[in-house]
Structure formats: C-alpha cells, structure tokens
Amino acid sequence: MGLFFNPFNNLICILLGISLTVWFTMLLVFIIVPAIFGVSFGIRRLYMKTLLKVFKWATLRLERGAKEKNHLLYKPYSNAIIAREPTSLEEEIKEIRRSGSNRDLNSASEFEMSDIFYFARRGVESIMDDEVTKRFSAEELQSWNLLTRSNYNFHYISLRLTVLWGLGLLIRYGFLLPLRVTLAFTGVGLLVFLTSIVGLLPNGRVKNYLSEKVHLMCYRICVRALTAIITYHDSENKPKNGGICVANHTSPIDVIILASDGCYAMVGQIHRGLMGVIQRSMVKACPHIWFERSEVKDRHLVAKRLSDHAEDKSKLPILIFPEGTCINNTSVMMFKKGSFEIEAKVYPVAIKYDPRFGDAFWNSSKYGMVSYLLRMMSSWAIVCSVWYLPPMFREEGEDAVQFANRVKAAIARQGGLVDLLWDGGLKRGKVKDTFKEEQQKLYSKILVGAQEDRSRS
Amino acid sequence: MGASQTRTEDVFQELSDKTGFSLEQIRILHRRFRQLSGDEDTISKENLEKIQALDKNPIRNQIIEAFFDKRNQNDGEVGSSREIGFQQFVKVMCHFKPPTLKMTTEDKEAMRREKLRFLFNMHDTDNDGTITLDEYRKVVEELLSKSGAIGLEAAKAIADAAMLEVASINVPHMEPHEFYEGITFEHFEQILKGLEMESRMNIRFLDVDTSTMHCGKSQ
Numbered sequence: 001m002g003l004f005f006n007p008f009n010n011l012i013c014i015l016l017g018i019s020l021t022v023w024f025t026m027l028l029v030f031i032i033v034p035a036i037f038g039v040s041f042g043i044r045r046l047y048m049k050t051l052l053k054v055f056k057w058a059t060l061r062l063e064r065g066a067k068e069k070n071h072l073l074y075k076p077y078s079n080a081i082i083a084r085e086p087t088s089l090e091e092e093i094k095e096i097r098r099s100g101s102n103r104d105l106n107s108a109s110e111f112e113m114s115d116i117f118y119f120a121r122r123g124v125e126s127i128m129d130d131e132v133t134k135r136f137s138a139e140e141l142q143s144w145n146l147l148t149r150s151n152y153n154f155h156y157i158s159l160r161l162t163v164l165w166g167l168g169l170l171i172r173y174g175f176l177l178p179l180r181v182t183l184a185f186t187g188v189g190l191l192v193f194l195t196s197i198v199g200l201l202p203n204g205r206v207k208n209y210l211s212e213k214v215h216l217m218c219y220r221i222c223v224r225a226l227t228a229i230i231t232y233h234d235s236e237n238k239p240k241n242g243g244i245c246v247a248n249h250t251s252p253i254d255v256i257i258l259a260s261d262g263c264y265a266m267v268g269q270i271h272r273g274l275m276g277v278i279q280r281s282m283v284k285a286c287p288h289i290w291f292e293r294s295e296v297k298d299r300h301l302v303a304k305r306l307s308d309h310a311e312d313k314s315k316l317p318i319l320i321f322p323e324g325t326c327i328n329n330t331s332v333m334m335f336k337k338g339s340f341e342i343e344a345k346v347y348p349v350a351i352k353y354d355p356r357f358g359d360a361f362w363n364s365s366k367y368g369m370v371s372y373l374l375r376m377m378s379s380w381a382i383v384c385s386v387w388y389l390p391p392m393f394r395e396e397g398e399d400a401v402q403f404a405n406r407v408k409a410a411i412a413r414q415g416g417l418v419d420l421l422w423d424g425g426l427k428r429g430k431v432k433d434t435f436k437e438e439q440q441k442l443y444s445k446i447l448v449g450a451q452e453d454r455s456r457s
Numbered sequence: 458m459g460a461s462q463t464r465t466e467d468v469f470q471e472l473s474d475k476t477g478f479s480l481e482q483i484r485i486l487h488r489r490f491r492q493l494s495g496d497e498d499t500i501s502k503e504n505l506e507k508i509q510a511l512d513k514n515p516i517r518n519q520i521i522e523a524f525f526d527k528r529n530q531n532d533g534e535v536g537s538s539r540e541i542g543f544q545q546f547v548k549v550m551c552h553f554k555p556p557t558l559k560m561t562t563e564d565k566e567a568m569r570r571e572k573l574r575f576l577f578n579m580h581d582t583d584n585d586g587t588i589t590l591d592e593y594r595k596v597v598e599e600l601l602s603k604s605g606a607i608g609l610e611a612a613k614a615i616a617d618a619a620m621l622e623v624a625s626i627n628v629p630h631m632e633p634h635e636f637y638e639g640i641t642f643e644h645f646e647q648i649l650k651g652l653e654m655e656s657r658m659n660i661r662f663l664d665v666d667t668s669t670m671h672c673g674k675s676q
C-alpha cells in the first residue's frame with residue numbers, strides 16, 4: 001500500500017497534467033479562437049516558407065549525391081511546363097470548326113483554313129515541352145518534399161538527409177498528426193453539437209445568422225486540422241443566394257475548402273454512420289439537399305428539388321461538383337449536364353492544389369476514405385488556390401451541354417487546367433501517331449472519307 | 458553566384474514586364490531554352506529539328522521557320538535569322554499566351570490580331586504581304602499526305618477551291634479581267650472572324666505561384 005504513493009509517480013502526474021493544460025491552452029489560443037473569428041496569425045504562411053527552404057536544401061543534397069556517383073537522377077514526372085491536351089485530331093478540328101461558324105457538327109469533312117491552328121499549336125507545344133528531352137536533364141530536380149511517397153531516388157540519400165527525413169517523420173507523425181486529429185474531432189464534434197442546438201430555434205433571421213456563424217467556425221477549425229493554406233481570389237464574385245456554385249473536384253476536402261469561406265447548401269446522398277449523423281444535424285440548422293439512395297436515380301425528382309431550392313431566394317447557394325468524380329487536378333473532365341438544366345445563375349469556382357506539398361487527389365480505387373484522410377493529415381500541408389469566377393447564365397438557344405462546356409472551359413482556363421472533352425468515366429486511349437505521315441494520312445482521310453460518303457449518297 | 462545571378466534576375470524581370478509572363482514562367486522558359494540549346498546562349502534550326510515530338514507534325518518546317526522569322530519579333534525587320542537568343546524565343550512564345558480575364562476588349566482584339574499575324578506569316582513565305590495561290594498550295598500540300606489518300610492533284614484542287622472561296626467572300630464582284638492576287642492580312646482576318654481563337658491558339662503554362670500565397674483572403 002505504501003508503494004502506491006510513490007512521490008515519483010506524483011511528479012509524473014503533475015508534469016503530465018501541466019503539459020496537457022499547456023497543450024490545450026496553446027491549441028485554443030492559436031488555433032481555435034482565430035478560427036472562431038476568422039482571423040489568421042500568419043503562422044501557416046511562415047511554416048510554408050520554412051518548409052520550402054528545407055525542401056530546397058534536401059533537393060540540393062540529393063543532386064550532390066547523384067553527381068558524386070556520376071548518375072543522372074530519375075525524374076518520374078517533372079513539373080510539366082505546359083498543359084497538353086490529348087484530344088484526337090478529329091475531335092479538335094471539329095471543335096475548331098464548330099466555334100468558327102454555325103455549321104453542323106459533321107462538317108469535319110471539308111478543308112478549312114482554320115485547321116492549321118491545331119497543327120501550329122501542337123508544334124509549338126512540342127517545342128515547349130517534350131517527353132524525351134525532359135526525361136534525363138541534369139538540371140534542377142523537381143524539389144523533394146521529404147515524403148517517401150514522392151521520392152524515387154533512394155540511393156542518393158546521404159546520412160544528413162536521412163536524419164532530416166527521420167526528423168520530418170517524427171514531427172509529422174508525432175506532433176502534427178495528433179494535433180490535427182484532435183482538431184478534426186473538435187471541429188466535427190462542435191459542428192454536430194452546435195447545429196443541433198441551433199436547430200432547436202424557430203425559423204427566422206436569428207437562426208440563419210447563427211447557423212452561418214456555426215458552420216463557418218467549424219469548417220475553419222477543420223481547415224486548420226488539415227493545415228490547409230488557401231488563397232481566395234476575386235472574392236467579389238462569391239456565390240449569392242438562389243444561385244448554383246459549380247467547382248472542379250479533386251478530393252473530398254474541396255467541400256471544406258469552399259465552405260470555410262462562405263455558406264452553401266450541400267447536395268448529396270445520405271450516408272450511414274458518422275457521415276449520416278453529421279448530415280442529419282447539419283440539415284437541422286439550415287436546409288441542405290440530401291437524397292435517399294433510391295431517389296438519386298430519379299432525375300426528375302433531383303432536378304425538381306434543386307430548382308425548388310434555387311428559386312427560394314432566402315436559401316443558400318447550392319454547391320455542386322458536376323464532374324461526378326475526383327479528378328487528379330491537372331484537368332477538368334466533362335461536366336454532367338444535370339446541374340445546368342436548372343434555371344439559375346451559375347457561379348463557377350476553380351480550385352487548384354499546389355503539388356509541391358503533397359498530392360491531394362483521392363484515388364478512390366486505391367485508398368479508402370480513412371486511409372486517405374490519414375495520408376492528408378500526415379503530409380506537411382495542403383496548399384491551394386481558389387478563384388471565384390463571375391456568374392454565368394444560360395444564353396438563348398444554348399442547350400445544357402453547351403452551357404456546361406462553356407462553364408467548364410472558364411474554370412479550366414482560370415485554374416490552368418487542361419479542358420478535356422471526355423467523360424471522366426471513359427478510359428483514355430493512347431494516340432498512336434508516331435510519324436509525320438501518319439498525321440498527314442489521318443487528316444487526309446478525314447477529308448476524303450467524307451467526300452466518298454457524299455458521292456455515295 | 459552573386460553578381461551574375463542578380464543580373465540574370467534583372468533581365469528576367471525586364472522580360473516579364475515586357476511580355477506579360479510571370480517571373481516564374483520566364484524562369485521555366487529559360488530552363489527549357491537551355492535544354493534545347495544544349496546549354497548555349499542561342500538556338501539554331503538544328504536544335505529545334507532534333508525534337509522528336511515535332512517529327513510527327515506535318516507543318517514542322519513552317520513552325521521551326523516561324524521561330525527564326527524576324528517578322529514575329531515585331532520590331533519591323535523582315536527576313537530570317539540563323540540563330541535566336543532567349544529574348545527572341547520568349548517573344549515568339551508570347552503569341553501563344555492565353556488571354557487573362559482582366560483584359561479589356563481592345564487588349565483582347567490586339568492579342569487576337571497578333572495571333573492571326575503569326576499564322577499569316579507562316580503562310581506568307583516571301584514576305585510580300587499577301588498569301589498567293591502558290592504559297593497557299595504549298596501549305597495545303599504539307600498538311601496532306603504526298604503519298605497517302607490524297608494525291609498531289611487533289612491537294613492542288615483543294616487549295617484552289619479554298620482560294621476561290623476566300624476570293625468570293627472578300628471580293629464578291631470580280632470583273633472577268635480581274636485577277637485575285639492573293640489573300641491580304643485584312644482578308645485573312647475577315648475569313649477567320651468568327652473563330653473562337655482564345656482557347657485554340659493557347660498554351661497554358663502550368664504554374665502555381667506560391668510566393669504570392671498567404672493565409673486567409675487575398676486583396
């Protein structure tokens with residue numbers, strides 16, 4: 001019995017108690033309170049700058065290591081200089097011609113002066129950026145961000161670099177990860193709790209105001225839980241009530257990034273489990289659009305509910321990701337037209353992540369949600385840019401598909417992403433042209449083939 | 458290190474101001490330039506001809522020629538240089554910049570005209586300000602296969618038909634003794650008037666300029 005009251009034990013308890021208190025106070029002061037009021041101390045920006053310096057140093061060490069052994073460093077994918085469009089010759093020429101005059105789509109048959117655009121651009125693209133010349137260049141390596149998941153040059157790591165990497169590992173898993181997980185739980189917990197409380201109030205201006213504050217606060221905490229460093233451009237174009245906000249989709253984090261800067265009505269399927277709990281409590285505070293699984297198939301029902309919501313000017317703007325799936329943030333795939341059939345203003349938003357700090361793309365076939373979130377929380381930071389584009393309307397005589405393409409082009413252009421004509425669900429075929437004559441033959445076939453059709457009919 | 462680096466930075470800054478590319482894009486272009494030139498200060502035609510990806514382009518020669526064409530440098534000279542330096546390289550690249558959302562209509566018009574001019578120069582090889590039938594025929598022949606589905610005769614026919622269409626659009630009432638000399642730049646502009654060039658003749662440079670990023674809202 002006497003051994004139980006060991007003074008050493010007491011000391012440890014006291015120390016533990018003190019450090020925990022300090023930890024939580026710092027958390028509260030530096031992270032949660034600013035999140036509540038929407039201010040920023042600039043800590044994350046400083047962090048980002050420091051990280052960039054460290055990465056540069058690490059890269060130099062790698063290069064030096066490689067030079068000593070007289071090898072060339074393997075660059076698995078270097079930062080491409082330009083965005084290339086892998087559309088085929090036929091599709092591109094159709095696009096060019098369609099935009100030029102009011103002819104129908106099947107006019108890829110005659111020679112036009114504008115066809116030369118395609119070849120001129122491809123030619124200059126090849127000069128700018130070609131695979132072969134780039135692969136083994138002995139110059140500045142794409143910077144290594146101290147994550148083993150993005151390094152392929154293991155044999156050039158010196159002792160110093162290993163130590164640094166080990167330190168990084170310790171910091172990320174030992175310090176950052178628990179911190180972020182705590183914050184995430186806090187954020188989500190507060191969201192559920194506070195929205196339920198706000199839901200008890202009668203409908204009115206007070207409720208809307210409080211709901212807005214609560215949502216923003218919790219999303220800001222979540223943003224800090226991911227150490228996301230976001231830059232918002234052109235905030236004067238932020239979506240307003242009664243409109244539809246449309247954005248390109250890279251990861252589930254997109255929702256948090258957008259929702260921490262403004263209030264939106266989300267659209268989605270009701271899930272079970274934790275997600276379901278969150279969804280149900282959110283809808284108590286302000287109207288979101290959640291569908292049962294069976295309702296999702298019924299397109300008319302979906303369209304009706306969306307337009308009902310959009311017509312009511314007192315309700316928040318709807319947030320939709322029309323690509324339907326997560327894309328790897330180098331391109332924008334075909335937008336599904338459903339969201340563009342509704343009569344409402346469309347506010348396009350472009351989101352672009354900085355790949356230097358980690359790949360935010362969620363490959364849902366490779367990683368489940370939980371392992372994805374863990375990956376995100378154990379990387380250094382998530383740096384991205386959000387551009388709010390001016391609102392667009394569907395014009396006279398434009399159908400939903402054309403409108404969708406127009407919006408898509410605007411988003412792709414702003415974010416520096418490639419504007420692809422393809423459905424995200426289709427597989428990409430390889431364009432097999434290898435020689436100049438192949439291209440020539442293809443082009444001439446397009447012209448001749450149609451002529452034959454015409455002479456036959 | 459030291460002095461020479463700051464001098465290069467100044468040159469880059471000057472280029473960035475003149476051409477409208479960002480500093481980061483100019484640095485990336487410079488890297489590419491060094492790659493292509495084999496670490497020299499100038500690029501010659503042989504350097505560009507070595508690019509394999511360019512081999513599959515039917516108008517490869519015209520494109521390479523365009524880089525060395527003094528008309529694309531916009532300083533009033535004509536003719537063709539044998540070698541170009543980095544500044545000239547960047548100036549040619551300027552023709553493929555996408556328009557930004559903040560440009561005024563006049564700026565957009567000017568940019569569009571520059572791009573059309575670039576293409577016009579590609580056709581007009583003898584620098585006389587018009588694209589004659591022969592010059593146009595040559596481009597069409599390059600685009601179509603010499604040994605494939607369309608023979609030389611067919612290529613000629615297509616070129617003739619295209620010229621006829623151009624003539625009928627631009628000079629609708631031609632007297633029988635008149636002779637259509639060639640497509641002038643104004644006619645060229647007229648033909649391609651409705652064409653949406655802004656997204657066609659662009660090369661989107663990938664860069665996320667993180668130096669301007671900061672937490673919270675931007676100004």
